[in-house]
Amino acid sequence: MLFAFTFVTMVGGNPEHDAYGFRHWKDPGPMSEFLSTGPLGRFEGFLGSLWMASFTTVGPEYVTLIAGEAQHPRTYVKKAFKTVYWRFLLFFIMGAISVGILVPYNDPALVATFITNTATGSKSSGSPFIIAMRNMQITSLPHVMNALLITTIFSAGNTYMYGASRILYGLSLEGRAPTILKKCTKQGVPIYCVLVTMCFPLLSLLQLGNGSSQALTWLTNILTAGGLINYFVMSVTYIFFYRACAAQGIDRKTFPYYGRFQPYAGWIGVIGEGAIVLCYGYASFKPWNVAEFFTNYTMVLLAPVTFTFWKVVKRTRFIGPLEADLVWERPIVDSYERSTLSEPRGFWVEFLGWVGVRREKDGAKAGEGQGEMVEVR
Incomplete structure (x- = not known):
């Protein structure tokens, strides 16, 4: 809907009949200066956008969490991972291009909301599309968009709640969180993990106060740095995994899903994420700002400390490529998938089942080549 709005209005389909096209890319230009002037300032403007975008770029790590509760993880998780590429292309890249077409970077409402933090009203009214x-x-249309944004916010909140509660549950199983968090309901929901997780959304109420909203900004910066470190660790872990596969003579193409352009893509992730993590809060040095420094680098300082502490206290060691267990719980997954009665189904078959149209195989007739039977209930 937003992409259609962008295209229609840029070719003149708006109340002012102004075919503005890519005007904002020329006036005031595609890149804003930040901290400095000239080419260096424009590069710093790009970096500032990169830091902000890092907070929203999530996806693959949540797909892996779902594998533990999927009926056919090797089928469904593989398909889910493939959609991540389209998600990044359509929603992130196309969304950023649309914003650059619709609103210049020096728009007063945009600056007041995201730069000077002096905008009045809710943040949703400061969305570039709404502006x-x-x-x-x-x-x-802005009211329609705000209504639709509620569904997006609910979906995102649901994902974060699920991910946070399952991570906490996994930590408790490994002995890195209180044992009481292992408690699950009859349906398999880690109830105490969910309750602990649901306490943190209350921090969003800080946005209602003018002074306390700064605390939410600090929390956002800390979480963004944590997400960057997460991707850095994922890249490092993958390189170790790749080395183990090569050392043990295991062909990665035999797995249900394997990464392409490896290990080069893994090294690009390590170097790129490492550089971003180290330079993430460089703005706090020009001029020196103690509060911004600690909000930007708290996780960068804390992560090595916690990692080293666990290594020393638990006396764990790095595993060599030949020692790595690449089988792990594979037999358990094999038996689990064989015990699942239902066959893997595609999205549309699943969707039709929700609305009451069920597609079933008649076992007796299937052997006689009669195909499938469609039953409407």
Whole structure:
């Protein structure tokens, strides 16, 4: 819907009949200066956008968490991972291009919301898309967009709640969190993990106060750095995994899903994420700001400390490529998938089942080549 809005309005389909096209890419330009002036300032502007975008770029790590509760993880998780590439292309890259087309970086409402933090009203009214609609004197569509954004926010919140509770549950199983968090309901839901996780969304209420909203900004910076470190660790872990496969003579193509352009993509992740983590809070040095430094680098300082502490206290060691267990719980997964009565189904078959149209195989007739039977219930 937003992409259609961008295209229609840029070719003149707006109340002002202004075919503005890519005007904002020329005036004031595609890149804003930040901290410095000239080419260096524009590069710093790019870095500032990169830090902010890092907070929203998530996806693969949540797909892996679902594997523990999927009926056919080797089938469903593989398909889910493949959609990540399209998600990044369509939602992140195309969304960023649309924002650059619709709103110039020096738009007063945009600056007041995201730069000077002096905007009045809710953050949703400061969305670049909403700002563009109001600049074009479109009165009804912003309300529709805010209503649709509620569904997106609910989906994101549901994902984060699921991910956080399952991570906490996994930590308790490994002895890195209190044992009481292992408690699950009859349906398999880690109830205490969910309750602990649901306490943290209350921090969002800080946004309601002008002064306390700064605390939420600090928390966002800390979480962003944590996410960057997460991707760095994932890249390092993958390189260790790749080395183990090569040392033990295991062909990665025999796995249900394997990464392409490896190990080069893994090293790109290590170097790229490492550079971003180290330079993430460079703005706190120009001029020196103690508060910003610690909000940007708290996780960077804390992660090596906790890692080293666990290595020393638990006396764990790094595993060599030939020692790595690449089988792990594979037999358990094999028996689990064989015990599942239902066959893997595609999205549309699953969707039709939700609305009451069920597609089933008649075992007796299937052997006679009669195919499948469609039953509407």
